[in-house]
Amino acid sequence: MPRKPGQYDRIMAMADRLGWTRTGDGDLAFEWDVPGTDTSVAWERDPDTHVEYFAVVGPDRDRVAAEIADAIDLLGVDDFESHVARSTSVNWMIPALYQVATAAPLAYDPRVAALMDRYMDSSDLLIRRVAILAASFTGWPEFVEPIRRFLSDPDVDVRVAAEAALRDLSDELTR
Structure with a gap:
């Protein structure tokens, strides 16, 4: 999860730089597919807690999570x-x-x-x-x-x- 919430511009720039394909967006989530893999990424905001976080699903989960960690300051x-x-x-x-x-x-x-x-x-x-x-x-x-x-x-x-x-x-x- 990003250390600071609301980093819209930075997260969108990261997704573009990494070549992710936008598959959806809404009030609470943005979703992408990672080209060449069966891995997807969602940047979500929980409606109850208001916590923003990344959800990475698929076989390249660890690699993609590491790319996010390299680009965005995450809470560890x-x-x-x-x-x-x-x-x-x-x-x-x-x-x-x-x-x-x-x-x-x-x-x-x-x-x-x-x-x-x-x-x-x-x-x-x-x-x-x-x-x-x-x-x-x-x-x-x-x-x-x-x-x-x-x-x-x-x-x-x-x-x-x-x-x-x-x-x-x-x-x-x-x-």
Whole structure:
């Protein structure tokens, strides 16, 4: 995911320079095919979290993702701690947690898990709910047990968030 949102001109220039063929665009996504491959790229904006991210699908996924990383400053695991720490209010913390979870690697990373665990244990109910939901974005089965403990949280909204996160993780694990 881009470190800074709204880099329309830079992302479009990258797609043109790399020779991607535009296959669609809408309010929330731009899509391209990578010529000579069965790989496609989407630059999307999640309608619920407002997080912008790249989705790369196909056999050349790793190569194309590396090309994107060379052209666009992406949020990486080494940046997650400072990215969230810069959030000075709940209004900034919420998107930061969603951004970290969206940018998390495909494979479990204990540094990311520790960061998410810290915010899942927040005394702020809203931060706790968001961190629980964000953790499910990773698709990591390692989050099932940590999230399960919130099914008995005193706050009903935290319990609902835990139920939703566990459903999302279950759906992800059965794909």
